[in-house]
Amino acid sequence: MPTTPATAANSAPNGSxxxxxxxxxxxxxxxxxxxxxAEKLSAHQxxxxxxxxxxxxLFDEKGRLLLQQRALGKYHSPGVWSNTCCGHPYPAEGPFAAAARRTHEELGVSPTLLAEAGTVRYNHPDPASGLVEQEFNHLFVGLVQSPLRPxxxxxxxxQFVTPQELAEQHAKDPFSAWFMTVLDAARPAIRELxxxxxxW
Structure with a gap:
């Protein structure tokens, strides 16, 4: 993650x-x-x-949803499939700016027609890691129109999936604990887009 005022000002005290x-x-x-x-890990304990x-x-020109499989090295929900991108704004950073920033950082693309799609509040424990997602989540939908550089x-x-392909994959592969909650909450905006x- 790039150094920002939010991270640089709160680096480890030993300076290592x-x-x-x-x-x-x-x-x-x-x-x-x-x-x-709150510190990120402590907020999830x-x-x-x-x-x-x-x-x-994010969706392609065929209306297919872009899924990502989280890297195996992540401390929270590694290796599971989830929506295009998710994360947390820095303190005082707007959710829209954070969503655009993080999508580019993770996938190397800048979304087009990115639009707000409401909010959803949830509490999802993750049995694999023992961590808890207590989140007030801002939802965004948009298009991806350039090659990915993850x-x-x-x-x-x-991968890009149709609703049918998603249902089949969701039945056999591990997905993030929050995935269906955020997808269901975003469906009205997805259908409009x-x-x-x-x-959808």
């Missing part, structure tokens, strides 16, 4: 080159109002602290 910087998340109340910050997040759903440290694989030509 191999000590990871402390990444801060924005804590929110049940209405999505900012109430403070049970029972979890409610924090701001975002989820991006960062291998973030993304293990990608794609014209519902493939049955």
């Amino acid at each position: 080159a191999d000590a990871p910087p402390e990444i801060l998340l924005e804590l929110v109340d049940e209405s999505g109002n900012t109430i403070g910050t 049970p029972p979890g602290q409610l924090h701001r997040a975002f989820s991006v759903f 960062d291998p440290e973030e993304v293990a694989d990608t 794609t014209g519902d030509t493939v049955g």
Whole structure:
């Protein structure tokens, strides 16, 4: 992750080159109002602290959803399939800016026609890692119109799927604990974006 004011100002106290910087998340109340910050990992420790997040759903010209398989080296939900991109804004960073930034960082593309698609609040424990997703999630939908250049440290694989292909894959492969929640919440905006030509 690139150095930003949010990370550089909160780097490890020992100054070690191999000590990871402390990444801060924005804590929110049940209405999505900012109430403070917390270190990323601590915010995900049970029972979890409610924090701001975002989820991006990008589609190709055929109305197929771009999925990503999370890199195996991730500490949270490694190797599982999920939506195009998801993450957390830095404190005081707008969710729209964070969604565009992180999509480019992970996949090497800048989404087009990126639009807000509402919010969803959820509490999803992840049995594999023991961590908890307590998130107030901002949803975004858009198009991808240029070749992908995934960062291998973030993304293990990608694919475009129709609703039928997604259903088949979801039945056999591991997906993130939050995937169906965010997908269902974004469906109205997805149908508007794609014209519902493939049955989202």
